[in-house]
Amino acid sequence: MLRLPSFTYRQPRTLAEALRMKGDAGPDAMFVAGGTDLYPNMKRRHQEPGTVISLMGIPELRKMERGNVGTCVTLSSLSTFPSFQHSAVATAARLVSTPLLRNMGTLGGNLCLDTRCNYYNQSYEWRKSIDFCMKKDGAICWVAPSSPRCWAVSSSDVAPVMVAIGAEYRLLGPQGERVVPAGRFYHNDGINYLTKQPDEILVDVRLPVPNGWDAVYHKLRRRGSFDFPVLGVAAWIRWDGKSVGDARVVLGGVASYPQEIPEAATALTGQPLTDDAIAAAAEAAYRPSKPMDNTDFELSWRKQMTRVYVKRALEELRARHQ
Ligand SMILES: Cc1cc2nc3c(=O)[nH]c(=O)nc-3n(C[C@H](O)[C@H](O)[C@H](O)COP(=O)(O)OP(=O)(O)OC[C@H]3O[C@@H](n4cnc5c(N)ncnc54)[C@H](O)[C@@H]3O)c2cc1C
């Protein structure tokens, strides 16, 4: 059985108190929300904070308004809130893992989720037996041994949707507050995968008014009841009558960040969403989709599925607009 290492647990009641606790404990402290990612990681010694600061007792982080969602709202609430109009966000939240994990797991934890890799998401002993890897405790990347970087995969279901719909994240740190577009919150690097500083709290997510646009999310995984995405497709369209005024297609599970595909948007914009336009966008997304051999399924099949899933997502958007 994997055991948690010992650590000090702090429970602030306000954001100011949480920041003060983090400042006092320094780099040895981490924030936790639902703990469904951090605690398993701590059991495998991926992260080893001496102090864990829970954000769950801070009321400001649990608010849920139409256009503004606190990051400690659980995925279950996000997927079932009756007047919640952002259906792609709700769909992505509902597709995360199992009901138990969605009851604990939060929006903020999902958006800050650690990147994943078959050589990393293993016990300490397993990782030690291969002399570790550069993401934690080692020097080499076992997926691409001559590579100077880590290729661990962004595996959040909700993050690609936030990038696609153009959501904004509000962060609070010792230097004050800042708001970043979701697309600028992520780096294509398996180790430094967030632009967030370790002492910044992701406070809330500002969702654009659902006005003339629609978005969908489709997910590929082995077990529909449980697994992480090995491919996620978030597609967003702003309609201009029957034509596509603007579009975004974002892939999850194929890079270290939610990967926006501008070529797919170009293939869609300024014309009706015909079969030909959809096929061109699916082809445009297929080419830069370069999954690595470090998650589930055969690599070339996952790449092929990009075409299929982009097509399905766009066809759903078209059907909803008719
Ligand atoms: C078996 C299993 C299956 C899973 N399947 C999926 C899946 O299909 N799809 C998916 O997307 N995820 C999946 N997950 C991962 C996880 O359960 C979810 O992503 C969940 O939303 C994480 O939220 P949390 O609140 O538990 O995060 P935590 O574990 O509390 O935190 C995760 C990270 O985010 C940081 N963090 C959390 N909140 C904040 C904040 N407000 N500000 C700053 N930093 C913060 C923490 O410091 C930590 O680094 C799975 C997990 C397990 C164990």
Ligand code: SF4
């Ligand atoms: S991609 Fe390479 S460095 Fe990154 S976790 Fe996997 S094996 Fe380690």
